Amino acid sequence: MNLHIRIEAGRNALSALGRQPISTAMTVLALAIVIALPVGLFTVLTNMENLLGNWRNQAQISLFLHKDASPQAIQHLQKALAQTKGVVEVRYVSADAALAEFQKHSGMVAAIQTLGENPLPASFVVQLDPLRYPPSALQQLIGHWAQDPAVATAQSDLHWVARLQAILALGQRAALILAVLLALGAVLVMGNTIRLHIAQRRDEIDVASLVGATRSFIRRPFLYQGLLQGAVAGLVAWGIVVAAFYWLQVPVDRLAALYGTQFNLVALTPEQGATLVIASALLGWLGSLLAVGRHLDHTFA
Amino acid sequence: MIRLINVTKHYPGRHHVLREVNLHLRKGEMALLTGPSGAGKSTLLKMLLRLEGVSNGTLMVNGVDLSTLKRRHIPAYRRRIGVVFQDHKLLMDRDLFSNVALTLQVAGLPDRQVQSRVRAALDKVGLGDRLREYPATLSGGEQQRVGIARAIVHTPEILLADEPTGNLDPRLSNEILDLFRDFHHHGTTVLIATHDQGQIDRLGLPVLRLEGGRLHAPEDHQ
C-alpha cells in the first residue's frame, strides 16, 4: 500500500481532531483517567512488593532448642532446615553465644552473673524468603518445625509478612479485574467518539464510496484517529501516575524515617511507560475498528 | 458498453420498478433517459453504479457482469465511471480543489498528478481560477460544474448523470448539457436521466423512455 495514501489519511485524521480541539481533549483525558486508574494501582502493588522484598531478609524464625536435646537431634534438625525450600540461611546460636550477645546488648552483666548458670537456650535462626510460600503454607511450615523433638518453642515475625502477602494477592486480582473492565471502558469511549465522527462525516463517506473508495480507504483516517488519541491518552496517563507518585513520595519519606529506613517509590520504568502508551494506542485503534466496522456496513451493503 | 438483458428490479416489499428491460448503449454513444417521476430512472442509474442490485436478468457494463460482481470489486468498478447528481453532492467544508481531488485520491494517485489533473478538470468547466473557494460561495450552475469536474477528472469510460439540470434555468441547462456533449465528442459514453423536454428536443439524441416498468427505446438500442 502506497505510503502517500497513509500520509494523506494521517493528515486527514489530524485535521479532523484539530477541528474539534475541545472534544478531542476531553476524549483523550477521559481515556487517560480510565487507563491511569489500573496502572496506578498496579504500580502501588509493585512498590509494596518491593517493600516486602526489602524486608524479607529480615524475615526470620527463631527455633529455641530444648536444653537437653541430643547433639544428634540438633544435627538432624539443622540438616532438615537447610534442605527446606525458601530457606536462605540457617545459623546455630549456642547458649554461650546467646548469652554473650545478650550481655552485649543489655549490659546486665551483673544480673546474669548472679544466676550462676546460663539461663538462655541454644537456638537456630532461620532466614526465610516468605515470598516462596503461599501464606497458609508458611504457617504450616512453622508449625511443623515447632513439633520437632529438639525444638522447645518457635518464634516468628512472619505472620505480618504472610498477611501482607495475602493482601497483595487480593490487590493484584482486584487490579486485574479493574484493568480488564476499564480497558473495555476505554474501547467503548473510543468507539463512541469515532461513531460521532463518522456520523458527522456521513456525506463525505457516501461521496467517497460513490467515486470508488475502498472500505479500507474510508476506514483508515478513523483508525488513525483512534490510534493517535489512544497513544496521547497513554502518555497523559503515564504523566498522571508519575505526578501522583511524586506527590506521594513526601509522606512516604516521612513514614520511612519513622522506621529508620528509606524507601523510594518507583512510578513506571521507561519500558513500562512505553508499553502503556502502545497498549493504550491499540485500545484506541480497537475501539475505532469496532465502531467503523459497524457503521460502514450499510454504506457498502 | 452498457447492456441490460431482461433486467427486472423490485425493492423489497414493493411492486416491480423495472420489468424485463433490454437496453444496449454502445461505446462512445450518448443517450437521454426519460420518463415520468417514479418510473425508475434513478433506480436504473443506481444499478449501473452498483448502489442497487439487479433482482433478475443480466446487467453488463464495460464487460463486467454487475449481477455477479463481488463486493470487494465494487470500488475498482466505480472508478471507471463518473457520476453527476441533481443535488451535486459537493462537500461543503472542502474547497473546490479538494472536492474534485477526492475522485483521484481514493484511487491512490500521487499528489503531483492530483494537482495537475484537478486543475485541468476545473479549467475545463471554467472554474480553473477558483480552486480555493468553497461550494457555498458558488451559484447553482457553478456548483453543478464542480460536480461535473469531479465526475470527469479521472477520465472515466462512462459518464452518468441523474437530472443534472433539474434546478437550473434554460440557459444554464444548455451550458451544462453542452459540456456533457463535449465529453461525448471526446469518446466518453454518456447516459443522462432528465425530464427536461426542452433539452430532449434541442439535443436530438436517442431517447430511452421508461414507463410502467418498461423501457421504450429505438430499435438499435434494445
Ligand SMILES: Nc1ncnc2c1ncn2[C@@H]1O[C@H](COP(=O)(O)OP(=O)(O)OP(=O)(O)O)[C@@H](O)[C@H]1O
Ligand atoms: N430505496 C428504495 N426503497 C424502496 N423503494 C424505492 C427506493 N428507491 C426508489 N424506490 C421506488 O422506486 C420507484 C422508482 O424510483 P426512482 O427514484 O427510480 O424514480 P425516478 O424515475 O428517478 O423518479 P424522479 O423523476 O422523481 O426522480 C418509485 O416508486 C420509488 O418510490
Ligand SMILES: [Mg+2]
Ligand atoms: Mg430520480
